[in-house]
Amino acid sequence: KQEVTQIPAALSVPEGENLVLNCSFTDSAIYNLQWFRQDPGKGLTSLLLIQSSQREQTSGRLNASLDKSSGRSTLYIAASQPGDSATYLCAALYSGAGSYQLTFGKGTKLSVIP
Amino acid sequence: DTGVSQNPRHKITKRGQNVTFRCDPISEHNRLYWYRQTLGQGPEFLTYFQNEAQLEKSRLLSDRFSAERPKGSFSTLEIQRTEQGDSAMYLCASSLALGVEQYFGPGTRLTVT
Numbered sequence: 001k002q003e004v005t006q007i008p009a010a011l012s013v014p015e016g017e018n019l020v021l022n023c024s025f026t027d028s029a030i031y032n033l034q035w036f037r038q039d040p041g042k043g044l045t046s047l048l049l050i051q052s053s054q055r056e057q058t059s060g061r062l063n064a065s066l067d068k069s070s071g072r073s074t075l076y077i078a079a080s081q082p083g084d085s086a087t088y089l090c091a092a093l094y095s096g097a098g099s100y101q102l103t104f105g106k107g108t109k110l111s112v113i114p
Numbered sequence: 115d116t117g118v119s120q121n122p123r124h125k126i127t128k129r130g131q132n133v134t135f136r137c138d139p140i141s142e143h144n145r146l147y148w149y150r151q152t153l154g155q156g157p158e159f160l161t162y163f164q165n166e167a168q169l170e171k172s173r174l175l176s177d178r179f180s181a182e183r184p185k186g187s188f189s190t191l192e193i194q195r196t197e198q199g200d201s202a203m204y205l206c207a208s209s210l211a212l213g214v215e216q217y218f219g220p221g222t223r224l225t226v227t
Contacts, residue, residue, distance in 0.1 A: 042220060043118075043120075043219050043220040043221045044205065045218075101147070101159035101170065103159075106154065106155055
């Protein structure tokens with residue numbers, strides 16, 4: 001069964017700190033991996049997408065990496081701000097058997113303390 | 115590009131009633147997906163359309179659930195004879211092609227009393 005795991009479930013950091021969110025997946029046959037942000041009661045905002053052939057993607061203060069061999073992805077947030085407080089979800093797109101559904105982790109709830 | 119829109123944003127219904135949700139994808143996107151998210155969990159895939167064709171359905175999609183995408187534009191998700199376990203956020207997403215970024219709407223929160 002294809003599973004995506006995110007640890008920790010919650011993280012609290014002081015403003016200005018750099019931080020890393022972790023995502024692991026069970027099957028290396030992924031097509032791509034996407035990181036999302038979700039504010040309480042809202043939909044998902046796409047942050048970064050890494051194709052299986054890529055090692056990392058950057059957008060502003062965000063950098064996402066992908067290591068297929070170890071089944072891991074990380075989201076690095078530089079100089080965290082209170083506005084970064086949200087739940088961060090990673091999702092793997094598996095390409096086996098013609099299925100292209102995203103498999104999500106449960107998310108990491110980030111709190112950035114002013 | 116106005117993004118993915120969903121209506122209604124909130125729906126409260128009594129057990130046993132039927133409900134229908136609508137999703138309008140980004141205009142040039144021909145792939146459309148429905149997901150369901152319960153509290154504290156990540157979204158779970160329900161079904162997927164390419165244009166008007168429903169190509170994939172999760173086993174989560176029981177016989178009480180039906181989805182359509184007439185003319186390959188907006189999509190509707192209907193739940194018949196709602197149960198309390200159907201209470202969740204229903205999310206719609208669209209993409210330009212397979213394997214590229216999926217863009218999500220704001221979701222419809224369903225509460226079954």
